[in-house]
Amino acid sequence: MFKRIRSYCLFGIKAVPVSVEVDASQGLPGFTLVGLPDNAVRESRERVVSAIRCIGKVVTGFRTTVNLSPADLRKEGSALDLPLAIGMLVSTGELAVPSLDRYVLVGELSLDGLLKPVRGVLSIAMSLPKDGSVLVIPRANAQEASLVEGLNFICADSLKECVDYLEAGGNSGMCIGGGLKELCSPDACDVPDFENVVGMEGVKRALEVAAAGAHNFLLVGSPGAGKTLCARCLPGILPEMTEQEVLETTRIHSCARRAGDSGGFKPVTARPFRSPHHSASMVSLVGGGTRLAPGEASLAHNGVLFLDELPEFNRSVLEALREPMEEGSISVSRASGTVTWPARFMMGAAMNPCPCGFAMDPKRVCTCLPDARKRYREKISGPLLDRIDIQVSVPPVETKMFEGNPKGESSATIRERVCRARAIQRERFAGTPYKSNAEMSSEKAFRYAAMSKPTERFAIAAADKMNLSARGYYRLLKVSRTIADLRGNGNVEIDDLSEALRYRAYG
Numbered sequence: 117m118f119k120r121i122r123s124y125c126l127f128g129i130k131a132v133p134v135s136v137e138v139d140a141s142q143g144l145p146g147f148t149l150v151g152l153p154d155n156a157v158r159e160s161r162e163r164v165v166s167a168i169r170c171i172g173k174v175v176t177g178f179r180t181t182v183n184l185s186p187a188d189l190r191k192e193g194s195a196l197d198l199p200l201a202i203g204m205l206v207s208t209g210e211l212a213v214p215s216l217d218r219y220v221l222v223g224e225l226s227l228d229g230l231l232k233p234v235r236g237v238l239s240i241a242m243s244l245p246k247d248g249s250v251l252v253i254p255r256a257n258a259q260e261a262s263l264v265e266g267l268n269f270i271c272a273d274s275l276k277e278c279v280d281y282l283e284a285g286g287n288s289g290m291c292i293g294g295g296l297k298e299l300c301s302p303d304a305c306d307v308p309d310f311e312n313v314v315g316m317e318g319v320k321r322a323l324e325v326a327a328a329g330a331h332n333f334l335l336v337g338s339p340g341a342g343k344t345l346c347a348r349c350l351p352g353i354l355p356e357m358t359e360q361e362v363l364e365t366t367r368i369h370s371c372a373r374r375a376g377d378s379g380g381f382k383p384v385t386a387r388p389f390r391s392p393h394h395s396a397s398m399v400s401l402v403g404g405g406t407r408l409a410p411g412e413a414s415l416a417h418n419g420v421l422f423l424d425e426l427p428e429f430n431r432s433v434l435e436a437l438r439e440p441m442e443e444g445s446i447s448v449s450r451a452s453g454t455v456t457w458p459a460r461f462m463m464g465a466a467m468n469p470c471p472c473g474f475a476m477d478p479k480r481v482c483t484c485l486p487d488a489r490k491r492y493r494e495k496i497s498g499p500l501l502d503r504i505d506i507q508v509s510v511p512p513v514e515t516k517m518f519e520g521n522p523k524g525e526s527s528a529t530i531r532e533r534v535c536r537a538r539a540i541q542r543e544r545f546a547g548t549p550y551k552s553n554a555e556m557s558s559e560k561a562f563r564y565a566a567m568s569k570p571t572e573r574f575a576i577a578a579a580d581k582m583n584l585s586a587r588g589y590y591r592l593l594k595v596s597r598t599i600a601d602l603r604g605n606g607n608v609e610i611d612d613l614s615e616a617l618r619y620r621a622y623g
């Protein structure tokens with residue numbers, strides 16, 4: 117009997133409908149699988165036959181042909197196990213499912229018939245047509261599916277449970293997605309608080325401005341000055357994610373999880389802070405590879421990508437970040453087509469000024485040869501530096517500042533100011549694709565950073581003196597706009613400009 121089962125395959129972040137067509141007929145027993153399966157799909161027959169045997173049914177002894185359509189799309193991963201198993205059961209007459217057409221199945225099977233989670237379920241749930249279709253998934257994927265409001269889905273722990281639900285038909289086992297309303301608020305307990313950072317007022321302020329306008333930032337200073345510490349505090353002052361952002365980011369994380377990662381998958385409700393090690397490869401940073409998974413830059417979507425020890429990163433890896441920093445997305449081309457992942461992140465970086473680390477230290481002497489210092493700086497290309505709006509030097513904190521373990525301003529207080537500044541930007545950019553000052557185009561920067569004539573003269577004179585490029589000048593305007601927003605001021609004033617000019621320690 118010929119049967120068609122609906123399923124989905126991932127292509128980048130997109131979920132593409134796939135039908136698993138199974139035809140089991142009398143004849144010389146055999147199994148043929150066509151339709152561009154990858155190795156994991158090809159191996160699924162072994163898992164499926166064993167899982168089916170575990171529930172006491174037999175599907176061998178038939179001449180079985182399976183076609184995965186559309187035939188020109190490469191099918192990857194193990195998510196087609198479940199549709200294949202159900203397909204073999206119905207086509208051999210072992211199982212009768214009322215209105216089989218309304219079910220869309222994904223799931224990996226183990227040899228003993230347990231259902232294991234697969235990646236990208238949120239993408240699949242979001243692209244499921246709202247025509248009464250029912251998504252059937254492993255239970256470990258249930259949280260993702262329930263993020264889609266009104267989605268009809270069935271989750272099961274095993275093939276047996278799934279077969280029971282399908283056989284009963286109707287609404288048996290049916291759940292309905294509740295949307296984002298039921299989301300718990302993020303717990304940010306492992307983020308250090310700015311109140312425990314002694315001194316460093318200038319750096320804290322620079323990070324506040326960076327967070328307020330989503331500007332890229334670079335911290336340069338001696339070893340042990342507190343660069344990494346300050347950057348790690350940053351998530352504590354970033355504004356909450358909107359529902360749209362939660363969906364966008366969770367979707368990417370759902371595509372990146374390894375199939376077979378058991379345990380519940382939590383939606384991403386706090387802005388991601390990704391800090392890949394400097395030995396990271398191109399694939400792990402921008403995505404791709406055989407698994408065609410998103411990289412760190414995409415996992416940082418709507419959050420922060422923090423590159424500690426910036427000069428230690430492979431130069432070509434850093435250069436690959438230029439595209440997403442400009443476009444907000446990454447495209448990876450492969451023989452089977454081009455996949456695009458969203459990647460709109462705030463880039464943060466930290467580094468020492470020279471190989472020994474003390475070139476900017478008032479108390480220590482740098483022992484590097486001028487040539488070594490130059491080579492060290494050249495590890496980071498000009499165009500990359502040019503995209504970093506806020507560059508600050510981090511002076512070492514004087515030891516006497518630590519006396520009595522003084523407390524500074526708390527992250528929560530700083531965050532309130534950041535959120536107010538972001539609210540102003542939301543209003544400003546309503547109806548445009550921009551969300552923050554850092555994203556706005558040059559001509560918008562010119563329009564929104566309104567200045568009085570004398571202030572403008574000051575800006576131009578300063579830019580002239582500092583030999584700013586055209587982009588550097590617009591960058592100055594954007595940062596000034598954010599500083600004015602933090603003060604709740606409509607116009608950019610000389611004070612805002614002079615603070616923005618200070619954030620150019622390195623470029």
Ligand SMILES: Nc1ncnc2c1ncn2[C@@H]1O[C@H](COP(=O)(O)OP(=O)(O)OP(=O)(O)O)[C@@H](O)[C@H]1O
Pocket residue numbers: 312313314315316337338339340341342343344345346466467468513
């Ligand atoms: N201002 C500060 N207040 C409190 N603790 C601090 C401060 N500065 C540094 N520290 C402490 O010093 C340690 C080292 O700081 P951190 O790792 O941030 O230095 P770094 O600037 O990143 O150095 P490197 O260049 O070697 O990476 C931190 O774990 C932190 O406990």
Ligand SMILES: [Mg+2]
Pocket residue numbers: 343344345424466
């Ligand atoms: Mg560090």
Ligand SMILES: [Zn+2]
Pocket residue numbers: 470471472473474475482483484
């Ligand atoms: Zn040095």
